[in-house]
Amino acid sequence: MTVQGKSGAIQVTGEVLGLRRAGEYHVLTLTAPGIAELTRPGHFVALAVGGPESSMLLRRAFSIYSVQSRGVYGGTLEIVFATHGKGTEFLSRLHRHDTIDIVGPLGRPFALPKEPVSCVLVAGGYGSAPMFSLADALRARGCRVDVVLGASTESKLFGVLDAKRIAASLTITTDDGTIGEKGRVTDVLPAVMDRVEAEVIYACGPMPMLRNVAKIAVERGAYSQCAVEEAMACGIGVCMSCVLPVIGDDGVTRMLRSCVDGPVFRGDRVRWDDVGTIPEGTLGAPVSGGH
Amino acid sequence: MTRAVITHGPRPDERDIVPDIDMSTWLAGLELPSPVMTASGCAGYGRELDQFFDIASIGAVVTKSIMLNPRSGRPTPRMAETPSGMLNSIGLQGPGVDTFVERDLEWLRQRGARAVVSIAGGSVDEYTRIASKLRHVSDIAAIEVNISCPNVENRGLVFACDAGAAADVVHAVRRNTNPGIPVLAKLSPDVTDIVTIAKSVVDAGADGLSMINTLLGMVIDPDTMRPSLAGVTGGLSGPAIRPVAVRCVYQVHAAMPDVPIVGMGGIRTGIDALEFVLAGASAVSVGTVIFNDPGAPARITRELAVALAERGFDSFTDAVGFAHRDPSVPASGGPVATHAGDAVADRDDELDAGVEG
Numbered sequence: 166m167t168v169q170g171k172s173g174a175i176q177v178t179g180e181v182l183g184l185r186r187a188g189e190y191h192v193l194t195l196t197a198p199g200i201a202e203l204t205r206p207g208h209f210v211a212l213a214v215g216g217p218e219s220s221m222l223l224r225r226a227f228s229i230y231s232v233q234s235r236g237v238y239g240g241t242l243e244i245v246f247a248t249h250g251k252g253t254e255f256l257s258r259l260h261r262h263d264t265i266d267i268v269g270p271l272g273r274p275f276a277l278p279k280e281p282v283s284c285v286l287v288a289g290g291y292g293s294a295p296m297f298s299l300a301d302a303l304r305a306r307g308c309r310v311d312v313v314l315g316a317s318t319e320s321k322l323f324g325v326l327d328a329k330r331i332a333a334s335l336t337i338t339t340d341d342g343t344i345g346e347k348g349r350v351t352d353v354l355p356a357v358m359d360r361v362e363a364e365v366i367y368a369c370g371p372m373p374m375l376r377n378v379a380k381i382a383v384e385r386g387a388y389s390q391c392a393v394e395e396a397m398a399c400g401i402g403v404c405m406s407c408v409l410p411v412i413g414d415d416g417v418t419r420m421l422r423s424c425v426d427g428p429v430f431r432g433d434r435v436r437w438d439d440v441g442t443i444p445e446g447t448l449g450a451p452v453s454g455g456h
Numbered sequence: 457m458t459r460a461v462i463t464h465g466p467r468p469d470e471r472d473i474v475p476d477i478d479m480s481t482w483l484a485g486l487e488l489p490s491p492v493m494t495a496s497g498c499a500g501y502g503r504e505l506d507q508f509f510d511i512a513s514i515g516a517v518v519t520k521s522i523m524l525n526p527r528s529g530r531p532t533p534r535m536a537e538t539p540s541g542m543l544n545s546i547g548l549q550g551p552g553v554d555t556f557v558e559r560d561l562e563w564l565r566q567r568g569a570r571a572v573v574s575i576a577g578g579s580v581d582e583y584t585r586i587a588s589k590l591r592h593v594s595d596i597a598a599i600e601v602n603i604s605c606p607n608v609e610n611r612g613l614v615f616a617c618d619a620g621a622a623a624d625v626v627h628a629v630r631r632n633t634n635p636g637i638p639v640l641a642k643l644s645p646d647v648t649d650i651v652t653i654a655k656s657v658v659d660a661g662a663d664g665l666s667m668i669n670t671l672l673g674m675v676i677d678p679d680t681m682r683p684s685l686a687g688v689t690g691g692l693s694g695p696a697i698r699p700v701a702v703r704c705v706y707q708v709h710a711a712m713p714d715v716p717i718v719g720m721g722g723i724r725t726g727i728d729a730l731e732f733v734l735a736g737a738s739a740v741s742v743g744t745v746i747f748n749d750p751g752a753p754a755r756i757t758r759e760l761a762v763a764l765a766e767r768g769f770d771s772f773t774d775a776v777g778f779a780h781r782d783p784s785v786p787a788s789g790g791p792v793a794t795h796a797g798d799a800v801a802d803r804d805d806e807l808d809a810g811v812e813g
C-alpha cells in the first residue's frame with residue numbers, strides 16, 4: 166500500500182457555484198482554487214459557517230465528493246451534507262456567488278494498493294461521498310471495484326447512479342427495505358467479499374458500521390481502510406477534540422486525532438469498541454479514574 | 457505629535473498596507489517584535505499553523521500545556537459549540553515534557569519561532585520537576601504556568617482559585633527556572649477577586665500574568681438529556697467571554713500597573729485585541745478564533761497595527777493601559793483624549809461602511 170504524502174493545507178475564499186438536492190442531502194459546489202488540485206480520495210475540507218461575524222466558531226468538516234481541477238472556474242470541489250444543525254442549515258441556505266472560507270485539503274487520504282487487487286467499497290448514508298473518486302483512482306490502477314451502499318431508507322442513499330457507473334457490481338441495503346436488500350451493509354458484505362475475492366475493503370460511515378466492517382475484514386484476512394466521522398472543532402490538528410484510540414506499529418494505543426492522523430485509519434488498528442473512552446493501557450491513560 | 461486621519465472604507469483586514477507602527481513590546485525583560493501570540497491549547501506546538509502563516513513572524517507560540525509524563529486526556533466528546541464560544545474538556549493531552557523538548561520545542565527552535573512554554577501539573581512537586589527539566593533548555597522565551605486549567609482530576613483543586621496554592625506553585629516554578637526567563641502565571645476568572653490572586657502570585661515571584669483561562673461551564677444535550685461532554689463540565693472560551701477577560705485585565709492593571717499582562721479571552725479581531733491593550737495588556741494571545749480562522753494570529757496582528765494607527769499611536773506600547781488615563785489630561789506619547797470620540801465613530805462606520813463621516 167502507498168499512502169499519499171501529506172501535502173500542506175491552505176485557506177481560501179471559495180465561491181458557491183451551485184447547491185442542489187440529492188434525496189435527503191444537499192450537494193454544494195464551490196470554487197476552491199489551490200485545494201482541488203491537491204485533493205486525493207479521502208481528503209476533507211473544513212468550512213467556516215455563518216459568515217465573518219458568525220456566532221458559530223467551529224469549522225464543519227466534510228469529505229470531498231468530487232473535484233475538478235480544470236475548467237471555467239479553475240479548481241472546484243463538491244461536498245455532500247445533511248441538515249442536522251445550525252451550521253448545515255446555514256450551508257443549505259447559501260446562494261450562487263456567496264463566498265465561504267475553506268481550509269483544505271485536510272487529513273490523510275485513502276491508501277491505494279500497489280497491485281491490481283479486488284476492492285469492495287462500503288458506505289452508509291452520505292458516507293459514500295468520498296468513494297466515487299476513490300473508485301476512479303482504484304480502477305485507474307486496474308483494481309476491480311465492487312460497491313455496497315446502505316442507508317436507513319432509499320432517500321438517504323447517496324450516489325447510486327455514480328456507483329452503477331463505476332462498480333463491477335452494486336449491492337444496496339436499506340433498514341426498511343424500500344430498495345435493495347432489507348438490512349445493513351454488514352449483512353451482505355461477507356457474501357460480496359467472498360464472491361469477488363476481495364483483498365481490500367474501503368469504508369466510510371457511522372462508527373458502528375465501521376466497527377463491523379473492520380471485524381468482517383479481519384475475519385476474512387482482508388485489509389481495511391476506514392474513514393471515520395468524528396466531531397471536529399478545527400480540522401487542522403490543533404484542538405484535540407476528534408481523538409480516538411488507535412494501536413500503533415509498536416503495539417501501543419494512543420489517542421490519535423481523526424483530522425490529521427485520519428480520517429482514514431486501518432480498520433484493524435482502531436479500537437472500535439473503546440471509541441469514546443480512554444482504554445486501559447493507552448499511552449498516558451490515568452492509572453485510576455479519569456483526568 | 458501627529459494624529460492619524462481615520463479613514464473610511466474597507467475593513468482593516470482588507471487593507472493591503474500595514475501602517476508603519478512600532479509593534480515591539482516588552483514582557484518582564486523579554487522583548488517581542490510583535491505583541492500577538494497564540495493562546496495555550498489552541499495552537500498545538502505551532503507546526504500545524506505554520507501551513508497558514510509564518511509562525512516565526514508572530515510574537516510567540518504559547519505551546520499547549522505540557523505535563524511531566526505523557527497524558528491521554530479525557531474521553532470524547534471533548535467539545536461543544538456554544539453561542540460565540542465553545543466548551544472544551546480536552547484534559548491536557550500531551551506527550552510529556554521530555555518528548556516535547558526533543559521533538560516539538562526543537563522544531564520551533566529550528567523554525568526560528570519564539571516559544572512560550574506552558575506547563576501544568578497536578579501537584580507542586582510536578583510543577584517543580586517540569587521547571588527543573590526546562591531549566592537548562594535553551595531557546596525558551598518564557599514559561600507560562602497554567603495553574604488554572606479547569607480540566608484537572610479534582611476540579612475543586614484548581615490552584616488559581618486559591619491564593620495560597622497559586623503562590624506555592626508559582627514560587628516553586630520561579631525558584632527552579634532559569635532566572636533569566638520570565639515566568640508568567642495564568643489566572644482563572646472563576647474567583648471572587650482576581651486582584652487578590654494576582655497579587656499573591658506576583659509576590660511569589662511571577663514576572664507577569666496571563667489572563668484569562670477558560671470559565672467553567674456546562675452544556676446538556678436536549679436529545680440525550682445528558683451532559684454533552686464526557687467530562688461533564690468544560691472550559692468556556694471564545695468571544696462570549698471577552699468582556700469578562702477585559703474586566704480582569706483592567707482590574708489587575710489598575711491594581712498593579714507595573715506588572716506586565718498577556719491579555720486573552722475571545723479575541724477575534726484587531727479591535728478586540730486593542731481592547732485588551734487599552735485595558736492594560738502588554739501583549740495578547742489569540743486562541744479559540746484559530747479554530748475558526750487558522751490564519752487569525754497574522755490577521756489580528758495586521759488589524760491591530762491598523763487600529764493603532766487609526767487612533768494616532770506611533771507605537772504599540774503607547775496604547776498599553778490607555779483606558780486608565782484621565783480623559784481630561786492630554787497624554788504624551790499617545791493620541792489626544794478627544795480622539796476617543798473619533799474611535800467610537802470609526803466603530804459605527806464599520807457597521808455601515810457606506811456612510812461618509
